[in-house]
Amino acid sequence: MNVGKTLFAQVMEFVPWKTLTRIIERYGGDAGVRTLGCADLFRVMAFAQLTWRESLRDIEVCLAANRGKLFHMGLKNVPARSTLSDALNLRDWRIYHALAMRLITRARVLYASEARDLDVDATVYALDSTTIDLCLSLFEWAPFRTTKAAIKMHTLLDLRGAIPAFIHVSDGKMHDVRVLDLLPIEAGAFYIMDRGYLDFARLFKLHQAGAFFVTRAKRNLNARRVYSVRPIAARASSAINASPSTASMRRRTIPSRSGASASKIPSRAKR
Template identity: 35%
Template sequence: MNCWTQLSAMLFAQFTGRDSLRDVVENFNSKKHHHYHLGVQPIKRSTLSDANRDRPVAIFTETFFYLLEKIRGQLGKKDHSEMVRLIDSSTIDLNLKQFAWADFRSTKAGVKIHTVYDPHAKVPVFFEISHAKVNDRKVLEHLPVLPEMTYVFDRAYNDYGWYYMLCQQNTRFVGRMKGNAQYEIIEEKAVNQPNLLHDQVIKLSGLAGKKCPQNLRRITIIREEDGKELTFISNDLKCEAQEIAGLYKSRWQIELFFKWIKQNLKIKQFADRSENAVKIQILVAMVIYYCDWLKLEVRARDLYKGLPSLSV
């Protein structure tokens, strides 16, 4: 089975919501009148299973990034407000008995999807799949870092060496600060908002200070919804504290993205149980997400072109 036939079959499984390989194969083969136009042949269950188990995931990853480049071509030049990236991960739970290779607790199994998300375009610009037990910080070395971009993330990505690298790359970051972080206060800024407790310029001390010798910003607010104190860390020493806190609040958009793909794409039930097959199914789901994005973007552009010009 060649790559195109495998991709076609797995796309078909996503579009039609098939739960098992047998279900995929029987229904795919029943659409023989479409095979000629797709350039595929009827498939066998064993052949598709072998392809899902053995074919390198990298092929499907390349398809993902090929479509990402297509999307970047549609986006055009960005203004400063659009140069924000949200970093987070989400776990997909699996049955431990069926997916023993993915164990991460005594009674659980799962895989984790690590994502860098563009909240303006509403698309992931980086996507990596690992075992659920992999620490989020392990993925930092793979994340793309672009100058003048703003990166927003939670405490799971607390890595002072990485913070310093972001500073050196001329990027801005906003994250949650750990409660046990050691630091000295360099400057106390004026606090003029009712929900703003602290606005400080700090220098990390101890080992953290050796890893990141840069002056940083420490901001503590009271969240209006529940009265909880949140402390942020950033390398932005100039912007208003509320703007920095607002950037962190924008993380809800990547949480909505995770929720949407889990509800609308077939990534919670898997047609095959091997690690390779699970990763392929998730990547194929993301290919569909990108194709839908491109379809909607082209539609919107064509609609805009079709609108009559207005003169005053």
């Protein structure tokens, strides 16, 4: 007979329960709650996510089938479907948002020294969105098409460890490029995105914040280069390797201290 901890209980040990308790007290999440507190609701929903449950009835039936293991899972009893429904409607979402941000912070510290395939000494993010289809009769607040509802989840993924650093949930009609207005910009970081985020005004804000971006151009893009600045090393190399005739053509006039003009010619051209 196995007397060790269940796999679910071992996973739950990584959750900072003291931090969750402080967050619940901060928002008053358990005020007036009698049967299913915020911590128990988190356990139930984590179990449903890890076991791929598809409905409240499915969660109830699966927990009832493992009634003898509920104590080892940290649960007192099997919550009814109505209790789960009321808890999901009434619990403050900010509690679980704060817990998720705390877990993300801890996970990024653990993966900070992990080696990457990219030879870049900076943080690299991948930005994209996914559309989650919903039933229009149940989710009237998230219209998407005439026959269905949907929400869109915009995710900024840290490629070191594949950890989400930013998540924004909107209705399905929100364009991807608008999330750039909400994105926290990290100076020196690289942001990789597809052509759906191509907006020169918003990308220029990333440039002003000291970040870098990599994207693809649209097929119907109409742009022209206004000016080009070559690196100093490339300019010096071209000046050294230039012929005497070319160097004399690139002669520049520099005002001297006495007010007269003097010519500055590359040393190779003088010889």
